[in-house]
Amino acid sequence: MRVKVATLAVSAMLTAAGCAGAGGNLAGPDENLVLVTNQPNTSFDPPLMRVGPQALYWQAVYDTLLHSDVDGEPLPGMASAWSYDESKLNLTLTLRDDITFSDGSAFDAAAVKSNVDHFMATPGPNGPMTTAIESVEVAGTHQVVIHLRRPDPGLLTNLSSTLGAMAAPAAIARGDLATAPTGSGPYTLQAGESSAERKLYQRNAAYIDPAAYPFDTVEIKYFADVNPVLNQLKTGQVDAAMVRAAVTEELEASGVKVISESTEWAGLLLLDRAGTSVPALGDVRVRQALNYAFDRDYISSITDGNPVPTAQIFNADSIAYDPALESHYNYDVDKAKSLLTEAGYGDGFTLPLPDLSAILGPAINKTIDQALNAIGVTVEWQRISPTTMTSDITSGKIPVTLFQLASNTPWQTITNSVAPSAGYNPMRTETPELNALIERVRVANGPEESAAAYKAVNRYVVENAWFVPLFRPGKYFALTPGITTEYQLTGSVPDLSRFQPVQK
Numbered sequence: 001m002r003v004k005v006a007t008l009a010v011s012a013m014l015t016a017a018g019c020a021g022a023g024g025n026l027a028g029p030d031e032n033l034v035l036v037t038n039q040p041n042t043s044f045d046p047p048l049m050r051v052g053p054q055a056l057y058w059q060a061v062y063d064t065l066l067h068s069d070v071d072g073e074p075l076p077g078m079a080s081a082w083s084y085d086e087s088k089l090n091l092t093l094t095l096r097d098d099i100t101f102s103d104g105s106a107f108d109a110a111a112v113k114s115n116v117d118h119f120m121a122t123p124g125p126n127g128p129m130t131t132a133i134e135s136v137e138v139a140g141t142h143q144v145v146i147h148l149r150r151p152d153p154g155l156l157t158n159l160s161s162t163l164g165a166m167a168a169p170a171a172i173a174r175g176d177l178a179t180a181p182t183g184s185g186p187y188t189l190q191a192g193e194s195s196a197e198r199k200l201y202q203r204n205a206a207y208i209d210p211a212a213y214p215f216d217t218v219e220i221k222y223f224a225d226v227n228p229v230l231n232q233l234k235t236g237q238v239d240a241a242m243v244r245a246a247v248t249e250e251l252e253a254s255g256v257k258v259i260s261e262s263t264e265w266a267g268l269l270l271l272d273r274a275g276t277s278v279p280a281l282g283d284v285r286v287r288q289a290l291n292y293a294f295d296r297d298y299i300s301s302i303t304d305g306n307p308v309p310t311a312q313i314f315n316a317d318s319i320a321y322d323p324a325l326e327s328h329y330n331y332d333v334d335k336a337k338s339l340l341t342e343a344g345y346g347d348g349f350t351l352p353l354p355d356l357s358a359i360l361g362p363a364i365n366k367t368i369d370q371a372l373n374a375i376g377v378t379v380e381w382q383r384i385s386p387t388t389m390t391s392d393i394t395s396g397k398i399p400v401t402l403f404q405l406a407s408n409t410p411w412q413t414i415t416n417s418v419a420p421s422a423g424y425n426p427m428r429t430e431t432p433e434l435n436a437l438i439e440r441v442r443v444a445n446g447p448e449e450s451a452a453a454y455k456a457v458n459r460y461v462v463e464n465a466w467f468v469p470l471f472r473p474g475k476y477f478a479l480t481p482g483i484t485t486e487y488q489l490t491g492s493v494p495d496l497s498r499f500q501p502v503q504k
Contacts, residue, residue, distance in 0.1 A: 033215040033483075033499060036229050036241035040196055040222040044181035044189070046115065046165045047122035052406065052492045053242060055161075056220050059496040060201045061102075062183035063208075064164035065093060065112070066156060067497075072409050072489035074156040078107060078166060078184070088151040088443070095142040100206055101168035101184045109138040114169040116146070119162075128415045128422065129158040151442040153450070154411035157490060186213035186496075197222050212497050239483045240499060243476050245305025251478050260305075260474040261487035265313050265407050268468035272399030273429040278351065281400065285343040287465030291329035292336035293375045299367060300471045307471040312462050313407060313417060316472065317489060319447070320410035320454035325462050336375040348376030354384040354401050368402070396426035404473060408490045410454045414438060418461060434460055 041057040042050055049058045066082070067075040074082070081094040099107035113136045120130045132152035137145040146155070158164065171182035181189055186209075187201035194200050201218040203210070221238075223229070230247060232238040234254045243251065248258045268290065275282020296309035311329050314320040340346060351372065357365045369379055384392070392398050405424060407413055416422055419438060420430040437460055440453040461467070475492050479485060484502050485494040 031215060031501075032217045032219065034219045034221070034237070034239045035499070036221050036223065036238055037493065038222070038224075038242045041199060041220075043178045045122070045124075045177040046162050046167060047119045047124035047126060048178065049162045049165065050125060051161060055491055056493065056496050057199055058162070058165060058181070059185065060187040060199075060218055060220070061181040061185045061189055062165035062167065063099070063185045064160050065095075065166065066160040066164055068157065068160040068488065068490060070486060070488040072157060074160060077160065077164065079159075082156070089148045091146045091148070091155060092139070093144050093146070095144070096208070097142050099184050099208055101166075101171075101182055102188050102204055102206070103168050103170060103182050105168050105170060107166065107184055108141055109144045111166060111169050112136065112144045113138055114172055115166050116163070118167075118172050125423070126158075126162050128419070129154070129161075129163045131421060153441060153444075154409065154415060157409055157412065161490070184208075186210070187218055214501060218496070233478050233480060236480045236482070238480070240477055240479045240485060242493065243478045245474060245476055248305075248476055248478070255481060257479045257481070258476055259479065259485065259487065260476045262308055262472035262474050263315065263407060263487065263489075263492050264404050264473055264475065265310060265469050265471070266307070266404040266473050267402070267470040269393065269401050269403050269405075269424065270465065270467055271393070271396070271401075271425070271427055271429075273466060274427060276427065277399045278349075280343070280345055280349040280351075283343040283345075284464055285339040286345060286349075287468075288329070289336040289339040289343075289375060290372070290377070290468050291465050292332045292339070293371045293377070294468065294470060295331040295371070296470055297331075302363075302367070303471060303473075305474050305476075307473045309471050310469050312458055313405070313467055313469050314410055314413050314454070314458050315407040315489065318407075318410045318413075318454070319451040320413070320458045322455050322458055325459060328462055333374050340376060346376075348378060350378045350380050351400060352380045352382050354389065354398060355381040356384075356386075356402060357381075358386075364402070394423050394426050406492055407472070408492075410458075411441070412490070414441065414457060418457065418466070429466070431464075434464075 037053040067077040079093040168182040444450040
């Protein structure tokens with residue numbers, strides 16, 4: 001009998017959904033939308049805000065300079081138009097002149113400069129978004145120019161995310177944005193009725209596009225136990241919730257719709273590529289051997305949700321994805337052993353790995369042990385704290401780990417996991433060859449040249465075995481019959497604007 005391996009989850013891989021709220025009957029226009037997510041909010045200060053499941057919290061209160069469609073392409077937002085010069089070093093934004101913040105102050109070019117300057121000056125999880133920005137120029141009351149040190153293929157995407165979230169300058173000056181957001185978004189936070197586990201929002205009557213958000217109030221809830229939310233979904237007390245793959249059949253049998261998308265990849269992060277604490281990992285042949293050691297098809301077949309096996313970290317819907325790379329590391333124990341022998345590790349070596357069995361169950365340990373023991377590698381399981389695991393990874397304390405990372409736009413994947421400054425490249429691995437390939441992406445002209453440049457980065461990362469990707473886990477959202485939504489390329493959950501009542 002096969003034992004299902006639990007699917008990994010972001011943020012210390014805690015796979016959870018939230019508790020139900022007091023949403024009442026199925027939502028419709030001008031009613032209450034109740035959403036449940038698996039992560040609490042950390043901050044409403046834009047440079048400190050998180051993407052992924054936490055984006056729902058701040059999307060309620062902030063509008064962004066640009067919006068994006070489901071394919072990640074930029075759309076007008078608080079900026080009605082934008083254009084680059086020929087050098088791609090100067091981006092001009094034309095701003096709408098009819099927007100006000102919830103404190104009554106006007107949105108203009110000076111406000112954009114205040115926000116971007118604040119973002120650049122405040123260390124936070126999204127720091128790589130501003131590494132290419134040199135300055136922001138107020139070119140007119142409703143026109144700004146963002147000057148870059150080097151081309152940034154991700155800038156337009158970032159302006160539809162936390163970098164583009166605009167707060168009232170007075171609130172920035174007060175320094176209380178973390179808990180008292182003042183934006184121009186579709187809703188305002190009701191702080192007195194909110195808590196760490198529940199955020200309540202009321203419609204912002206001054207929002208410029210109210211039809212895009214047809215609910216009078218929004219509740220976003222966090223809870224660390226999946227069970228209470230199931231009955232709440234079945235009875236319509238909750239409108240939508242993140243859920244695990246294991247409960248989807250039960251929900252669908254009761255009439256709850258479940259949508260899914262594979263916007264992440266799961267596998268081993270081989271972070272110590274210089275071999276500082278695990279010398280064997282400094283040899284590319286060892287890292288390649290680890291890739292050959294895993295039967296990805298089998299692992300996917302016994303994993304919760306039957307995810308799609310993969311050998312690459314770039315999103316399968318992106319221009320960086322290369323189908324040919326999926327067969328680059330076909331399961332081959334003999335090939336793995338041969339590579340270890342060539343690298344001088346014919347007698348094997350010990351690989352330390354954080355023990356996640358308390359979260360994922362003992363089956364995951366057994367699966368990894370069997371695969372690596374078969375090629376002579378002994379796993380040394382180490383106790384870890386789930387609450388500090390992400391920070392331990394990004395600070396370089398963990399040389400290798402099983403984990404799950406976002407795989408959104410190809411440039412986001414590079415800046416998140418591959419570039420020398422990437423958060424999930426904590427030991428700052430870089431090579432002249434890879435740096436040159438990343439630079440090709442920066443200066444590429446046109447979609448064909450961009451696709452070729454991205455694919456070259458992808459191939460380098462695969463061939464040099466920076467990671468051991470295993471599969472693409474699905475992200476699941478359960479929806480009551482009165483609500484519809486859709487995933488987009490950017491983000492691991494649907495944007496708040498995509499939750500809509502079913503039209504009858």
